[in-house]
Amino acid sequence: MQSAETSLDALLKLDNQFCFALYALSRRVTALYRPLLQELGLTYPQYLVMLVLWEAQGQTSPDEFAGVPVKFVGERLHLDTGTLTPLLKRLEASGLVLRARAQQDEREVRLRLSVAGLQLKEKARVVPLQLICNSGIPPDRLLQLQRELQALLEMTLPDEKATKG
Amino acid sequence: MQSAETSLDALLKLDNQFCFALYALSRRVTALYRPLLQELGLTYPQYLVMLVLWEAQGQTSPDEFAGVPVKFVGERLHLDTGTLTPLLKRLEASGLVLRARAQQDEREVRLRLSVAGLQLKEKARVVPLQLICNSGIPPDRLLQLQRELQALLEMTLPDEKATKG
DNA sequence: GGAAATTATATTGTGCACAACCTAAATGCC
DNA sequence: GGCATTTAGGTTGTGCACAATATAATTTCC
Numbered sequence: 423m424q425s426a427e428t429s430l431d432a433l434l435k436l437d438n439q440f441c442f443a444l445y446a447l448s449r450r451v452t453a454l455y456r457p458l459l460q461e462l463g464l465t466y467p468q469y470l471v472m473l474v475l476w477e478a479q480g481q482t483s484p485d486e487f488a489g490v491p492v493k494f495v496g497e498r499l500h501l502d503t504g505t506l507t508p509l510l511k512r513l514e515a516s517g518l519v520l521r522a523r524a525q526q527d528e529r530e531v532r533l534r535l536s537v538a539g540l541q542l543k544e545k546a547r548v549v550p551l552q553l554i555c556n557s558g559i560p561p562d563r564l565l566q567l568q569r570e571l572q573a574l575l576e577m578t579l580p581d582e583k584a585t586k587g
Numbered sequence: 588m589q590s591a592e593t594s595l596d597a598l599l600k601l602d603n604q605f606c607f608a609l610y611a612l613s614r615r616v617t618a619l620y621r622p623l624l625q626e627l628g629l630t631y632p633q634y635l636v637m638l639v640l641w642e643a644q645g646q647t648s649p650d651e652f653a654g655v656p657v658k659f660v661g662e663r664l665h666l667d668t669g670t671l672t673p674l675l676k677r678l679e680a681s682g683l684v685l686r687a688r689a690q691q692d693e694r695e696v697r698l699r700l701s702v703a704g705l706q707l708k709e710k711a712r713v714v715p716l717q718l719i720c721n722s723g724i725p726p727d728r729l730l731q732l733q734r735e736l737q738a739l740l741e742m743t744l745p746d747e748k749a750t751k752g
Numbered sequence: 753g754g755a756a757a758t759t760a761t762a763t764t765g766t767g768c769a770c771a772a773c774c775t776a777a778a779t780g781c782c
Numbered sequence: 783g784g785c786a787t788t789t790a791g792g793t794t795g796t797g798c799a800c801a802a803t804a805t806a807a808t809t810t811c812c
Contacts, residue, residue: 433715
């Protein structure tokens with residue numbers, strides 16, 4: 423009878439909800455990382471932060487490297503300071519990261535890797551390949567899915583700064 | 588020179604990590620849900636639980652409905668009791684869900700919807716379509732992505748019960 | 753130069769996730 | 783019946799996420 427209601431009901435069914443699939447797979451993949459990262463003493467979000475720092479520090483000569491602002495990490499990972507500040511304090515406490523206010527702008531906290539933090543990159547190098555193997559997902563499917571996810575992510579980003587009209 | 592190290596380094600780069608794309612998009616989509624669910628007084632995980640209960644309760648005549656075991660919800664959403672117990676207590680506190688031990692098996696806690704919980708389904712019916720509209724993602728892409736995500740989810744599930752060898 | 757606005761980070765509080773452990777009820781097996 | 787095992791949930795503790803608010807350093811604008 424009520425075909426309109428029925429189709430709305432169908433949308434409500436859990437099986438039809440792509441959002442649930444996204445949520446469940448995301449948690450599942452994080453769970454696949456967990457044993458690998460445990461050997462590095464990292465959680466998954468901490469690993470993401472380390473990726474940002476490794477990538478940034480690798481691009482400059484070590485001596486003149488001024489450090490990465492917290493803001494930069496936040497923009498890269500789409501995380502705010504409520505998440506990052508305690509996470510970074512834990513990374514500092516475990517001796518991987520150094521936090522210090524910038525001299526030119528005392529509002530900024532700049533992040534640098536300790537020697538241990540830099541060395542950890544060597545151990546981390548095998549993680550991505552390990553994960554791909556453990557997941558059992560064909561690499562070409564991973565690559566295609568990644569492209570699609572990234573496109574959708576950019577498509578749904580909030581207007582960062584609605585500049586002056 | 589070291590082409591092997593270079594390709595491992597490339598895998599380490601954040602941009603190449605499909606896992607980050609998955610993680611970031613999952614949080615982004617949850618954020619798209621947030622304002623819609625706020626009007627229902629639900630968080631996203633609470634909404635998922637309600638979906639399971641609406642779906643289960645709808646399949647039986649109300650009087651003889653014995654309720655849904657916590658275990659069932661956990662299996663459906665891949666969540667354990669450490670997550671579900673406090674969440675369900677919050678749903679109970681907000682008057683949407685009733686929790687009661689089963690008589691035949693006192694270990695089981697069975698979940699039933701209150702009248703308010705059932706009524707909330709009417710308000711929730713518009714959520715999926717609203718979300719699709721708000722996201723701006725073409726529905727066919729959503730559908731295709733959902734199928735792929737679900738396939739990968741099943742592919743990477745841990746062996747539930749490695750039955751006797 | 754000084755008040756107002758902006759910016760970068762920190763803090764607090766709520767609600768997941770998940771590991772590790774605990775308890776009590778049911779089941780199996782003798 | 784009675785003990786070992788399994789099963790269903792609960793509890794505790796840690797670590798994200800994120801909203802709301804706070805604070806101090808800069809910048810803007812007059």
